[in-house]
Amino acid sequence: MKCCILFASPRKQGNTAALLSPFCDEMKSLGWEIETLDLFSMKLEPCLACRSCQVDHSIFGCPQPDDMQQVFDAVLNCDLIVFATPIYSWYCTPPMKAVLDRLVYGMNKFYGDVKGPSLWSGKTVALITTCGYRPEKGADLFVEGLRRYCKHSQLKYFGMLAERHLGYDVPFMDENKEKNARRFAHDITEYMSNPQ
């Protein structure tokens, strides 16, 4: 099975990347094919609400000449989408928000003169995040947003791995966080092997 990781931290060796590392190791050992897109390294403009993407229901259809077609193709090609972001101001970082907006229109052909399908209906979504507050107070608003986003888009929201960053003077990773990341990979794999 294919997993597409949309990674959206500006810190390439930061906390979110550190949490992703054991997760990816474990996923690979469980037989997953992984494609990671580093959103901060890509040219990703915000959605301009022109609705060009609502005309042809079989393609992305966005006229903006940036790297979003690559994101669209990777997402459409995978079984599992992992949104991996630090929490900034109670939500995801800006390139991930741009991707969420571009996909909610580009994938969901709901907004044209004729209502069309969700092109990514039935795919599974998981969230991997790190935040300064306890996750219940740091990641809760983004989780709620993502849950509604998934319901609206006919995606299955699997759940979240969230870990707290206690400060820049405290090492982020420890044995427990690594264990949680590996267990998250196992839990997703089990869930997707026994679809409900």
Ligand SMILES: Cc1cc2nc3c(=O)[nH]c(=O)nc-3n(C[C@H](O)[C@H](O)[C@H](O)COP(=O)(O)O)c2cc1C
């Ligand atoms: C600009 C900025 C905004 C932040 N906003 C929040 C926030 O709203 N809630 C929170 O819990 N942590 C917040 N944090 C802390 C980060 O989520 C945390 O340090 C995270 O682990 C950084 O991950 P990274 O190393 O992958 O970039 C913020 C950090 C920055 C730099």
